[in-house]
């Protein structure tokens with residue numbers, strides 16, 4: 001009898017087994033098995049971190065800042081973060097009790113979920129969305145509930161759509177604008193009706209605003225800046241996108257003191273603190289990096305203009321993404337599924353894109369193309385895609 | 394200067410060969426308007442030239458020496474430094490000429506085939522100008538960065554091909 005037990009008992013938790021293998025990973029393996037590809041599959045800036053930031057981090061090491069920092073992060077950095085967020089996005093947080101420096105926005109999403117979810121609690125996730133949300137909700141014992149957005153709505157989500165997904169188990173809502181992969185943005189008036197709904201149903205709202213600085217047509221509006229929303233918002237951001245610091249693994253989360261204390265509890269046990277040398281780089285980024293942010297933003301904006309227009313020439317519908325650095329055209333006209341399209345495009349024209357279905361409900365029939373690559377690459381890639389698409393139209 | 398003009402200037406400063414069609418898409422300004430803007434900026438001498446940045450050290454036939462020469466001069470009543478500056482910048486060897494604050498007055502950047510050629514220019518042409526009091530010549534040994542462009546840029550795309 002004990003033998004039977006040994007055989008059927010898995011070494012792995014059922015939670016981890018229930019998580020689907022990453023679709024991004026599969027495409028990564030495919031694409032990296034081939035030479036000479038142009039990749040529009042990269043979800044990070046094509047800029048190297050500005051030199052003054054790198055230099056500040058090197059200097060911090062030279063001066064011996066190599067020990068743990070405070071669990072919540074270097075205080076001076078937390079102060080700069082609150083100042084920056086206040087000046088840029090009109091949100092007012094206390095550096096001592098309402099900010100935590102994390103190992104990327106990724107960690108913030110993780111500990112945010114673990115801090116608030118009991119088994120069975122539902123989290124409504126607006127999709128297409130970042131690939132980590134649903135698995136991290138599941139790993140925290142929660143139940144992800146998808147709400148899909150559509151190209152006809154410019155990939156915005158309405159309060160009505162969210163309301164339809166609310167049950168008595170709904171604990172939280174996960175939104176992210178500007179959005180990866182759609183590039184969608186939500187303006188103040190779009191967010192207001194969602195705030196009212198969150199109030200009505202007492203929801204905690206995760207607002208992942210990591211692409212806030214990469215807003216091209218309107219200044220970004222933070223969900224936490226809406227009247228009364230700070231109390232129920234877990235505001236997530238970081239340095240990866242705006243400052244081209246993906247490899248540094250540095251982000252931050254801002255929340256009311258009770259939520260922040262809970263996240264800090266998790267953070268101190270599993271991470272201790274974010275890398276100290278990265279924190280000194282980030283400090284410099286906030287003190288002197290805004291000109292670089294502006295320069296990079298302008299450059300993405302120009303590439304967006306070039307790239308998005310080229311889809312119309314190909315005959316593919318594409319909405320104008322208001323932020324981030326992704327175009328999310330519809331490929332339905334070709335009759336191919338997202339995966340077929342991406343795979344054939346890779347094999348036949350050596351252009352890597354990411355199939356939209358990977359990003360959840362609403363993603364099928366689209367592909368994510370990152371324009372965070374050189375104009376040269378974009379020009380060549382659009383030429384190849386044009387040739388490819390014309391075979392199917 | 395309008396925002397549009399500024400944006401176009403910034404783009405063509407990086408890549409003067411960009412075609413109008415691409416430029417139009419990047420800026421959301423029509424090709425006709427771009428052409429008009431460029432014409433206007435050329436006429437106003439905001440845009441002076443569309444030139445290439447070349448690393449001549451990679452061209453064996455075109456070996457050349459660059460020197461920066463600090464020049465002290467006595468300014469002339471009425472015309473200040475402008476007259477002597479003009480006498481100097483008219484020489485075709487002179488690549489650049491700046492009026493400087495500090496220990497000397499004019500900085501001359503000059504290119505020649507050999508050090509001797511430059512030495513001859515300094516002693517025969519430059520020093521012999523009446524108002525020139527003294528010159529100090531510095532030869533460039535290596536170009537690391539010029540006009541904002543790093544010459545031996547080792548930074549290739551180090552990102553992995555597909556990321557979330």
Ligand SMILES: Cc1ncc(COP(=O)(O)O)c(C=O)c1O
Nearest residue numbers: 104105106130180238240251557
């Ligand atoms: C929407 C979104 N949130 C979070 C992240 C993770 O960012 P970080 O590098 O700060 O962990 C990404 C990265 O692709 C993202 O697109």
